[in-house]
Amino acid sequence: MTETHSVLNQTPPMPGRDVFSQDTALREAVAAFGGESAVPGLSTVGQAAGEPIWRERGLEANRDLPRLQTHDRYGNRVDEVAFNPAWHELMRFSVEHQLHAAPWASTDKAAHLERAGKFVIWTQVEPGHLCPISMTYAAIPALRSDPDVDTSWIDGLSASSYDFGLSNPAEKAGLIAGMTMTEKQGGSDVRQNTTTATRQSDGTYLITGHKWFCSAPMSDVFLILAQAPDGLTCFIIPRVLPDGTRNVFRIQRLKEKLGNKSNASSEIEFAGTVGLRLGPEGRGVRTIVEMVSATRLDTVLGATGLMRGSLSQAIWHAEHRVAFGAPLIDKPLMRNVLADLALETEAATWLAMRLASAVDAAEQGDEGARLLRRIALPAAKYYTTKRSISVTAEALECLGGNGYAEESGMPLNYREAPVNSVWEGSGSVNALDLLRAITREPASLDALISELGAARGASSEYDAAVEALLGEFGDITDLEYRARRLAERVAILLQASLLLRYSPSAVADAFVASRVAGDSGIHYGSLPRGVDTQEIIERARPVK
Ligand SMILES: Cc1cc2nc3c(=O)[nH]c(=O)nc-3n(C[C@H](O)[C@H](O)[C@H](O)COP(=O)(O)OP(=O)(O)OC[C@H]3O[C@@H](n4cnc5c(N)ncnc54)[C@H](O)[C@@H]3O)c2cc1C
Incomplete structure (x- = not known):
């Protein structure tokens, strides 16, 4: 046998590490927002995330995809989905480490901050299973909004046990929730829902119609919208009824998707399906919007995790790959690219954690935090989920051809990124x-001004940009036409304000120069001269 070659100059696998403690921006954000109590839990999840076996499970769950089983071998309709064991291991880990609904039951003042950090970290292992984890988290605010709700739902969703399979929810150790609103004729405009709800003498409703997107259809319970006699109403749909029989929940097919492949997303039909009203008839959007705003936070966290995971791989590769006589990381242009990606990721991290800390503060009755979250969350969702698409693409390219190969894990991140921009609005x-927030709750604009004001005086370019933004809000012509521009500026200035207050000047100055003052090109790697790429990249290195 003739040896053809030796393998040279390939990047070694990353060693086991604590993904949390190596993420300087995340660590500092947790500390800045009062999360000392969160550190042990974050380190536990961070250490698991740094074990190669978990990422391998994540890749496996995306190779061996969920399979729909409409009928059993005897022809009975079962409407189940089968998953690779790796999926269940990921779900079990996330539930047991309380990435789901547990924080709502906690008295810790940083419970949501801790969960948010875990979500950012665990996204780097596998993002798809975090869809049902997120919906389980998000169901609680909607359930709590109705004082008459059966609280056993809340207890079941908050329990830290993963108990897969369709059986009586009252007998299960833990529950998972889904949410389905989107119909064929309209998703953004749910008022177009045609699914109907007919009131029964026992107080329940019979639901008939369809949903065009229903992710995680093996969840135990769903929140849905349907047209009741008094208008669009929110309903709880259990997959198994209290007497142990299955509710009608026909899974028509699973979607073939661009990414998010480990997660089953289905089309379903309701035909005389039993629903329990949640909130008053005709107030369905108001009820379910509580759930949507919590899942929106998770899209920001998910986008941040995808950016951080991709950036880590890019820096690691550039440190070890030699081209044209030197490691890639020593090449000035590669440094420009990596520093630019690191700025984007650090800014997203601070904003995500700031919004998570606002959830904790709002839970403790801080009205200013609630208003800030109301106005900042749609802007953050708009901006960071879009940025993560280009960050994952650019980071992939840092690995050259290896980044395009599935086994690098970069295609998984790249394919996943757009979904955070599409769903949850x-x-x-x-x-x-963002405009609606200002119209319906004008005090939310004051909360934004106050947050931006905290960094006033730190940079003349920043001060000028804040003035310009307020001028744009003051001009009420063509507001709808300008909504994306406004959302982008709000998000960038919130990020700048956080970096100016909390990050080293190397990071804040480069961010302000490139994003606020606009001295940068359209693509990553076009930072202006004078940026301290050394410090920016050093902070972002995944193995220090
Ligand atoms: C993988 C995946 C899983 C999903 N899982 C679920 C689920 O579990 N439950 C669920 O309910 N839904 C789910 N969805 C559906 C998702 O929430 C919707 O696709 C989304 O809300 C958009 O709705 P739509 O597809 O009907 O698009 P449309 O509402 O038709 O929107 C099309 C485009 O028009 C834009 N648009 C809409 N209104 C305006 C306006 N006034 N001005 C300017 N532009 C506008 C939108 O931004 C969008 O770009 C899932 C989607 C995906 C991709």
């Missing part, structure tokens, strides 16, 4: 929601 819908 697509880009323009979130930009318009």
Whole structure:
């Protein structure tokens, strides 16, 4: 046998590490927002995330995809989905480490901050299974909004046990929730829903119609919208009824998707399906919007995790790959690219964690935090989910051809990125929601001004940009046409304000120069001269 060659100059696998402690921006953000109590839990999840076996499970769950089983071998309709064991291991880990609904039951003042950090970290392992984890988290605010709700739902969703399979929810150790609103004729405009709900003498409703997107259809319970006699109403749909029989929940087919492949997303039909009203008839949007705003935060966290995971791989590769006589990381142009990606990721991290800390503060009755979250979340969702698409693409390219190969894991991140922009209100819908926040709750604009004001005086370019933004809000002509522009500026200035207050000047100055003052090109790697790429990249290195 003739040896053909030796393998040279390939990047070694990353060693086991604590993904949390190596993420300087995340660590500092947790500390800045009062998350000392969160550190042990974050380190536990961070260490698991740094074990190669978990990422391998994540890749496996995306290779061996969920399979629909409409009928059993005898022809009975079962409407189940089968998953690779790796999926269940990921789900079990996330539930047991309380990435789901547990924080709502906690008295810790940083419970949501801790969960947010875990979500950013665990996205780097596998993002798809975090869809049902996120919906389980998000169901609680909607359930809590109805004082008459059966609280056993809340207890079941908050329990830290993963108990897969369709059986009586009252007998399960833990529950998972889904949410389905989107129908064929309309997703953003749910008022077009045609699914109907007919009131029964026992107080329940019979639901008939369809949903065009229903992710995680093996969840135990769903929140849905349907037209009741008094208008669009929110309903709880259990997959198994209290007597142990299955509710009608026909899974028509699973979607073939661009990414998010480990997660089953289905089309379903309701035909005399039993629903329990949640909130008053005709107030369905108001009820379910509580759930949507919590899942929106998770799209920001998910986008941040995808950026951080991709950037880590890009820096690691550039440190070890030699081209034209030196490691790639020593090449000035590669440094420009990596520093630019690191700025984007650090800015997203601070903004995501700031919004998570606002959830904790709002839970403790801080009205200013609630208002800030109301106005900042749609802007952050709009902006960071879009940025993560280009960050994952650019980071992939840092690995050259290896980045395009599935086994690098970069294609998984790249394919996943756009979904955060599409679901929970697509880009323009979130930009318009920013305007709605100001119209419906004008005090939210004051909360934004106050947050931006905290960094005033730190940079003349920043001060001028804040003035310009307020001028744009003051001009009420063509607001809808300008909504994306406004959302973008709000998000960038919120990020700048956080970096100016909390990050080293190397990071804040480069961010202000490139994003606020606009001295940068359209693509990453076009930072202006004078940027301290050394410090920016050093902070972002995944193995220090
Ligand atoms: C993988 C995946 C899983 C999903 N899972 C679920 C699920 O579990 N449950 C669920 O309910 N839904 C789910 N969805 C659906 C998703 O929430 C919707 O696709 C999304 O809300 C957009 O709705 P739509 O597809 O009907 O598009 P449309 O509402 O038709 O929107 C099309 C485009 O028009 C834009 N647009 C809409 N209104 C305006 C306006 N006034 N001005 C300017 N532009 C506008 C939108 O931003 C969008 O870009 C999922 C989607 C995906 C991709």
